[in-house]
Amino acid sequence: MSGQTTTALAPAVWALARREFVRFIRQPQRVIGSLGQPLLFWVFLGAGFTPSFNPPGMEGMTYLEYFYPGVLMMMILFASIFSTITVIEDRDQGFLQGVLVAPVPRMAIVLGKVFGGASIALFQAFILLIAAPFLDTPLPLASLPLLVAAMVLTAVGYTALGFSIAWSMRSTAGFHAIMMVFLMPLWLLSGALFPVAGAPMWLQVVMAINPVAHAMTLLRGPFYATPAELLATPAYLTGLAVVVVWVALGLWVSAVRVGAREKGAAAA
Amino acid sequence: MIIIRNLTHVYAGTRRQKARTALHDLTLEIPERSFCILSGPNGSGKSTLFRILCGLATPTGGSVTVGGHDLFAEPAAVRRLMGVVFQSPAVDKQLSIIENLRLHAELHGLRGAAFQERADEALAWTDIKDRLGDRVDTLSGGLARQVELAKCLLTRPRVLLLDEPTTGLDPASRRAFLGALHRLQRERAMTVLMTSHVFSEAEDADSVAIMQDGRLLAHDTPTALKAQLGQEVVVVRPRTPAVMLEALRRDFDRPVLVHGDELRIEDVPPAEAVVLVEQILTRFRGEVLSIAIKQPDLDDVFVHVTGRTGAASQATGPTPQTTAEDLKPEDQEMRA
DSSP states (O other): OOSOSSOOHHHHHHHHHHHHHHHHHTOHHHHHHHHHHHHHHHHHHHHHHGGGOOOTTOTTOOHHHHHHHHHHHHHHHHHHHHHHHHHHHHHHHTHHHHHHTSSOOHHHHHHHHHHHHHHHHHHHHHHHHTTGGGSSOOOOGGGHHHHHHHHHHHHHHHHHHHHHHHTTOOOHHHHHHHIIIIIHHHHHTTTSSSOSTTSOHHHHHHHHHOHHHHHHHHHHHHHHSOHHHHHTOHHHHHHHHHHHHHHHHHHHHHHHHHHOOEEOOOOO | OEEEEEEEEEEOOOSSSOOEEEEEEEEEEEOTTOEEEEEOOTTSSHHHHHHHHTTSEEOSEEEEEETTEETTTOHHHHHHHEEEEOSSOOSOTTSBHHHHHHHHHHHTTOOHHHHHHHHHHHHTTOSOGGGTTSBGGGSOHHHHHHHHHHHHHTTOOSEEEEESTTTTOOHHHHHHHHHHHHHHHHHTTOEEEEEOSOGGGGTTSSEEEEEETTEEEEEEOHHHHHHTTOSEEEEEEESSHHHHHHHHHHHSSSOOEEETTEEEEEEEOHHHHHHHHHHHHHHHGGGEEEEEEEOOOHHHHHHHHHHHHHHHHHHTOSHHHHHHHHSOOTTSOOOO
16 A cells, blocks of 8 residues: 555545435435425416516516526525435444545545535536526526536535534434524525515625525526626626635535544543 | 553533543553454443544543554554444445445545455455345345445455444354454454454454453453353352342352352362252252353353452442443444
């Protein structure tokens, strides 16, 4: 064996991420569930709200169209977060302890799960993306890479966030509770469901500090503007900065948590 | 190979639970290429020691070196030397055998031809060679254990740690697994430390360490440990142990040990054992449910070693007894 003491980062990340994806594909219920739910939300809410949806400055836009990027976001949120629940299952079933005692960089354990989860989320989101050309949005072809980049960043951000929360949790039921009171509101107040403009002042403040709202800006922008226009918009650039910081922070906190070993207390 | 010095581990107290010490100043040395069994009753600190040794927890105090590397200063170097078999299987049950092996190899930087060669080597002794494509959750408990051990062997560990690896196996699989483990240990010159509370498993080990209440009570070869008990043991199961204990102590000039509802008279020379049984039966026929003469085995050693400490602590007052109850219930499955 070579002199180095830890395995290189990339192969370990790849091995762990691949495992996530293989497990996902082998559970068809998971595929159907996380694909079906946002799709049903979109069709039902979109059809139901379109007659009453008439916010200032968005005349002529159907709710089906307004809600589409929001559904993309929701799908990425659900798929990413659900895939981090497997952190708890891995611990519970014993798999995780085997990984922890392997000589891999702790960051590889984080990135393996995060990239695996993000790829699952993106796999589903890309399927939904097939519906995009049938909407009435301009979606300049040149903006497509920016849309994809926004999706990737968001997926990694969510999985990193989910990972850092799930790491110390011992039950999946507890994780679901956190998800309902913390993660769901992040999405609800992101502008996915309703535009920020018409909301009460306090809600606008909350939405301004919500990183998911900034991710929403990144996700919605490419449907209506060219890359040149977007990169000249301060809101878009702010959004980009916030999301990048969110991703970096999520990964860093996760790696710190994985690296922390349970310590013996001071002698009594 | 494994040197543990003055290891102490305290679990922090909470509002409802006071802090408890799971390991008390434990010192233990396991020489290279030896097979050591670590045993002790539930709550003795075995699992805490195991968690520390595999680097999942850092102790309150003390040091551990494995193969010359400090476990706490260079955890990655120690992880390279070590293979760990956990009590709850550390395999992904939804993946096939070969997928599990490949994943483990990749975490250790083994790929391609090197992996193939190591996999053949690691699987040579197993019964799973023609089921490599099967998912692990379709295997029997015994075969799943083989996957676990084969997985560890891929990296050619110099030190193998096993936490109650035979739990849940039927006697035949248990014997087969241990047989393979002993053979592999010799062939590959590995140092093996295995926790177990089945003492028949320890007969073939190079050494047996017995823990109780976070302290090491004995560490020696099985033969030397059994020699402590002298030649033969007379075991009596009376109807009312308290009454019988008093009677035995009054009528015979021999130390009597209490273990559960059994009374034991140890170190009886072979010539006197039969006489002793006869005398006991003559006097207390109605009181005795069963009586036996035994060659001491490791179970008896365990009773002797742990029972003696129990008696000693009762003699010095009730305080040590309370700490024993406070210890963590050990054999709930260990989690990473």
